Amino acid sequence: MSLLDVRDIDSSYGRAQVLHGVSMTAEAGQIVAILGRNGAGKSSTLKAIMQLLPPHRGRVTFRDTDVTGWPPYRVARTGIGYVPEDRRVFTQLTVRENLEVGRRPAGPNGPGWTEDALFDLFPNLAERRDAPGRSLSGGEQQMLSVARTLMGNPALVLLDEPSEGLAPVIVSQMARAIARLRDEGLTVVLSEQNLAFARAVSDRALVLDHGTVRFDGSFDALEADPNIRDTYLSVSATSTP
């Protein structure tokens, strides 16, 4: 069975339903990109997996365990890491203190991230290890947010729009970091509006529109179907990583 199995979930903010029967899977070691326009339900899908937006229908199964309805901290403890879209760095805490909040013991066959390994992955952070979160640039905050989640030694990382609002040079650093995660054997589900970036780092694409899955398959198949591309993806998001 797949590492992550999302089956037919509905989620709502108040009375506004944002996900309508979304299903998807992620195999161990795979990198899956969720694509779609603003408001298509990309972030909501990741939040629903994390149970920050608990689905009121359907199931989220991770490593054969049904985690639907669990409090987020328990979901995190089963090995799912979440990196939010708006980074949500603790601005009053230093870089190292931010990492400390995320620290959890490594699982039996996880890579076992340490502070040093993460400073190696994101050298920019190493220079600023004792700086408070509020003094970091947007790119550094994004790196810190990813690093903080990795400190929990997750098997699956949910990355919400990792390239959003970042300078091109930072975007390519982020792409290299994601490649490193794949080398370490991690599974990643990321949401992205930048098709070129998504294609460069991911194995599979999932296209969402109005909270419904419109496409699930390889990037080659996606390229071959201009109908999907033109209807559900904004054409402008094509800057190169």
Next chain:
Amino acid sequence: MGLILAQLLTGLANAGALFMVASGLSLIFGVTRIVNFAHGSFYMLGAYVGYSLMQVLPGAVGFWGAILLAGLVVGAIGALVEMIVLRPVYAAPELFQLVATFGVVLVVQDLALMIWGPTDLLGPRAPGLGSVVRIMGEPVPQYDLALIAITPGVALLLWLLIARTRLGILVRAATQDREMVGALGVNQRWLFTGIFGLGCALAGLGGALQLPKGGADLLMDFTILAQVFVVVVIGGMGSLPGALIASVLISVLNVFGVTYLPQSTLVLTYVVMVAVLLWRPFGLLGREEVAGEIGQVGRPEAPIAPAGGLRVALTVAALAALAALPLYAGPFARVLATDILIFCLFAASLHFLLGQGGLVSFGHAAFFGGGAYVAALLVRYADTPMALSILMAPLGAGLLALGIGAVSLRASGVYFAMLTLAFGQLLWSLVYQWGAVTGGDDGIVGVWPAAWATPDVFYWLTFAVSVGGILVLRHAAHAPFGYSLRAARDAPRRAAATGLDTRRLQLAAFTFAGAMAGLAGGLFVYSKGSIFPDELEIARSFEALIVVFLGGVKTLSGGWVGGAVFTGLEDLLTRFDYWRLALGLTILAVVLVFPDGLVGGLRRLSARRRPGGEPDE
């Protein structure tokens, strides 16, 4: 010179307990966002538990051991309270937890009365520290010097805990963004319980430490609470160094005040508080609250629906029955109904401010009591006829609200609430200490209704004015004024962008609500024939707040429904010996069963029965 030094030392010694209690409150607020009204109760418990332990444990080791143990015991009690009472209501509307902690206050008061009895307990002296040291000729108690030495140690330990340990890092992270901390795998439930327990332990420690100086009595919970609020607000919510500085400032000020300005010690404290907040609206070392904080977004509020035909018919029938009350009921029921009507108007005015304006005031009694005092003073000094002085009451209270609102609305959220509290207490202390004019503690008596207002006529007057006032408040909610006020509440920036002057709107609402409370106060003074400073006090403000939350903030009728139920319940329960316990337990039961208030709960029940009717989730 020697005297001044001795007084300075006394002030520093007094600051110790105050700091411990204040830092606990600050810590709890920072992480859980709960303003813990029960914090003074844990301080009181610390004193009583410490006293009992000192009776059992011998010698110096026993004395200090008892203090430490008292802190631990109170911390454990606090953690239990958090698990049983607060956990179920974290998801409830913001500040609803206040009601739960207020229930705890009442329960603890009566439990302490049951266990330790009504007489004040004299604290034992610390073994080996019972005498005085002469410093520049002035006697300074040895125990004061010990306290001066202990306090920085406790502060240092606390600072190390927050700045250097993993727990401290988690606390600071959770203070900023609880949801993210949870998403990183931290079980916030235990973090909350731990911090609540730690905060209560500090309060208990403070209570036990001050035993040799102040002993233990049943009033110390509210006495310290008002002081602690002042300290936390002056220092800045959530700032430990701020709490330390403010504790020293207030304690030293108090000691000097007692010597040089004995008539105005209370006023002095609140004047300092108001001055500091005017200079720095978030306290000496506090930080501005971030509006719309991440991860704390409440569920959207349902629009107000017009009342249906059945509801209108029922209301009209109930009002008719109430109007005809003197025709079929005796004087006892009439007095009770008068009390209820007046309190309903008072509660409805606060409810308007809270529900429509989203402005939580901790000092609304200032306008109720203010209106009452305006009427009473007019009678005492100008022999004003009843009709005119009842009319002047809302005017005076409205003016007062305009002034207080203009200053308080510079801040928002908890700081706004604290500013209103400060002004309320300032007014109370003025009335209390300016005896020559206001009669001080003896109040103003002999304010009876005019000759034409027989008891029945006065009842009808009260009925007409209260119901009329509540209808006016209700009407305002349905008027454009109400719409723009709710817009300013839900989306201040967008409201401002559409051209609304939100600050002015809120000031208008604050003044309006203050005037309505003053109207209730004007009626009140005539219904009782007298007025005492209690009506201005923090406890009265809290009572109104509790009533509004119990009734339900997010409903239009929550204010008066809560007022009616609360006053009726209080009247029923005060016949028992341990009525506080009963009332407290009732409040806790309501809080746990109806987290969205009585009206909200009833609405939810009726929605469940109606097929297709979905509860407001």
